[in-house]
Amino acid sequence: MKSRTVAGWLLGALLLAGFAGVWQLQKRIDAEQRVTRVEQDELAFRSGNLVKKLSLEYAPLMGAIYWTRAVQYFGEKHRLHQKNLELLWPLLDIATTLDPHLLPAYRFGSMFLSDHPPRGAGRPDLAVQLLERGLKANPDYWRLYQDLGNVYYFDAKDYPKAAAAYEEGSKNPKALVWMKVMAAKIAAEGESPETSYFLWQQVYESTTDPAVKQNAEEHLKLMRVVLDLKEINRLADEYEKQTGHRATRISELVQAGLIKGAPKDPLGYPYVLGEGGKAELNLYSPLLEQMLMEKLR
């Protein structure tokens, strides 16, 4: 009886030790395979049409699964600050082949593809391809024209095509009036901070997704800074005209009554006048780094 109890304890301990060992070993194997595992997935399921056939009647569900995989893949790469997004396009391609009406895959997928690294894959050409495919399958959904216009405007910097996309989308009776206005404005002016601010505001207001909303909010803050700096410089020019010398501090503009109080950026840091009396972001403002990154794009 006693030996049986001892054997029982030994077996229990062995069981625990075994599972603990397996757990630790699996962690190491995961770390080892982290890079190669995704590549294997790609090789196995590259063709959207093949996956569609294999899905029998259940292609819409498979489309949703592939879209979720694309989101997870993008999120993971973003989290690990990895710039290699090679699988993003194949995953989006398969998801939209499986379910051509999967609108979020076109809308968010084109953002993932077009945005410059490290935010996205920096492939506006693929984003355009994805959206054109989406428009072919969903010609009545005007928001895809908005997205196409945004890709041409923000990432491809092709303003005639951006204007044409907004114009085409505005022909849809359900489209909002601003689409037509933007088409005309971009066709006439090309890029301007006011237009960029307005377009990001539309993205911010039209999405319910927190990640996209946050991205739009960040861009809106940067656009706000650009507009603020432009306005402060305009006032500094006016001050120069009135006094005959360039202001070196914002307080001079306040004392002259041109500005009520020290203007602050969207994060609450006061703007400063830098070299040559030009308005700049405060050195301590976290927006400064983001602005530099945007300028480097």
Next chain:
Amino acid sequence: MTNVWTVATNTFREAVRDRVLYNLVFFALLMMGAAILVGQISMGIEESVIVSLGLTAISVIGIFIAVFIGVGLVSKEMDKRTLYALLAKPVERWEFLLGKYVGLVMTLTVNTAAMAVGLYVAMWTVKHPLAKSDWFLLVAVYLILLKLALIVALAMLFSCFTTPFLAILFTLGIYIAGVFAQDLRTMQVVDLNPATMKLLRGISYLLPNFDNFNVMGAVAHERGVPGRLVWQDTWYAILYCASVLAAAAMVFSRRNLK
């Protein structure tokens, strides 16, 4: 017709006793898990994935029940020798067969209806109130039920002349072929001669076209299903089931049960 109804209600009771409806627990857990998880791991598809996952589960679970129980309807009675006692009474073989068929279709109807309720509950937790377009779901569920009725008929036909294992293989084979019936018709192959193409085309019309009943994609994206299509699909299922059941009755009536 009384005989058919008696066999049908007994088949239904037997299925309930065999805990066939326990699959509903699995379905409920799946839907609850999906409703909680999907919003956190994906983007913008919370509602559509609930619909497509729910309809896929209804369809797959239904197919499993239709095939595995459908095949066993006749063979089980023969193995247990209860069939002989039943046929000794004034019950025709075709009445027995039809009763079994109706009984399983009744079981599937109850099962599918319960799952549809579960699906609506899951949808309601993701978005409430429900929109008018969400009622299109009922059309998709109805078409799945028609498909299942067709699969039961096929399973019964095969079980009338072969072993249960082969009957399962044949039924699943016909189901998969039926999903691709449309492709068979429109397939473009350069090497095939016109006669073979005509033959393939003919086979594509003979196979049950399960793609007819698939409106999951449309419903998941809140697109309507034309009423005429529902009507045509209903008649297609009725005619196909009647033909297959007639064939099954013919085979079964000639089968030597000794």
